[in-house]
Amino acid sequence: MTGLLASVNSLTEALQVQRAAVDIIDLKQPAQGALGALPIASVAEIVAALPDSARISATVGDLPMLPERLLPAVRDMAATGVDYVKIGFFPGGDWPACLDALQAAAGQGIALIAVLFADTRPDFGVIAELRRAGFRGVMLDTMDKSRGSLTEWMEASELRSFVLAARGQGMLTGLAGSLRCEDVPALLALAPDYLGFRGALCREHNRTAQLDLDRIRHIRAQWPAQVGGTV
Numbered sequence: 001m002t003g004l005l006a007s008v009n010s011l012t013e014a015l016q017v018q019r020a021a022v023d024i025i026d027l028k029q030p031a032q033g034a035l036g037a038l039p040i041a042s043v044a045e046i047v048a049a050l051p052d053s054a055r056i057s058a059t060v061g062d063l064p065m066l067p068e069r070l071l072p073a074v075r076d077m078a079a080t081g082v083d084y085v086k087i088g089f090f091p092g093g094d095w096p097a098c099l100d101a102l103q104a105a106a107g108q109g110i111a112l113i114a115v116l117f118a119d120t121r122p123d124f125g126v127i128a129e130l131r132r133a134g135f136r137g138v139m140l141d142t143m144d145k146s147r148g149s150l151t152e153w154m155e156a157s158e159l160r161s162f163v164l165a166a167r168g169q170g171m172l173t174g175l176a177g178s179l180r181c182e183d184v185p186a187l188l189a190l191a192p193d194y195l196g197f198r199g200a201l202c203r204e205h206n207r208t209a210q211l212d213l214d215r216i217r218h219i220r221a222q223w224p225a226q227v228g229g230t231v
């Protein structure tokens with residue numbers, strides 16, 4: 001069953017989406033970029049306040065693909081107790097060196113999720129390399145939120161290829177990128193492990209605005225009834 005991931009930027013928002021029974025509470029600061037990070041202390045505070053049963057991911061920020069930047073950020077974020085650490089694979093930098101360095105983190109039990117950006121037209125061949133480096137999952141998102149949504153950047157057939165390639169490697173799969181309520185049925189049909197949202201959960205579809213509980217209900221209502229929570 002595909003889960004619902006909701007990105008939140010504070011303890012207040014985390015508790016709101018927890019009450020809405022989202023499947024993954026994703027900690028990030030949308031005002032700081034596509035994968036803007038929250039301060040480590042804030043993440044630790046949110047993790048401590050949520051029940052152990054909550055599944056929590058957090059992003060390390062819009063960092064350059066340099067091992068000396070990524071590895072410490074990943075280790076610091078993992079030390080907060082989040083279940084998954086999300087790393088954006090931005091253009092440029094040294095991807096092979098980053099994969100080598102991150103393999104060490106994965107080997108120490110840190111569950112890494114790679115985020116590929118549909119608007120950079122990623123080569124899905126990298127999924128096998130991610131698996132070799134020990135990544136637990138891979139998702140597609142969009143890097144530039146002003147230039148279209150995931151479903152505008154990629155056809156359903158490409159999204160299906162992505163999900164199948166990742167699943168073929170035994171990895172968790174996620175789809176996100178300015179998704180709207182009306183995207184949900186077609187994306188659920190692709191059966192990724194989760195669909196991720198921020199903008200669609202906020203007032204006026206503005207990802208830096210406040211969460212809107214009615215919007216969360218509306219998105220959740222697209223799922224089969226038995227997995228719906230209460231807000």
Ligand SMILES: O=C[C@H](O)COP(=O)(O)O
Nearest residue numbers: 007176177178196198199
């Ligand atoms: O991880 C999911 C993202 O936070 C999605 O954000 P967005 O819906 O604003 O593109």
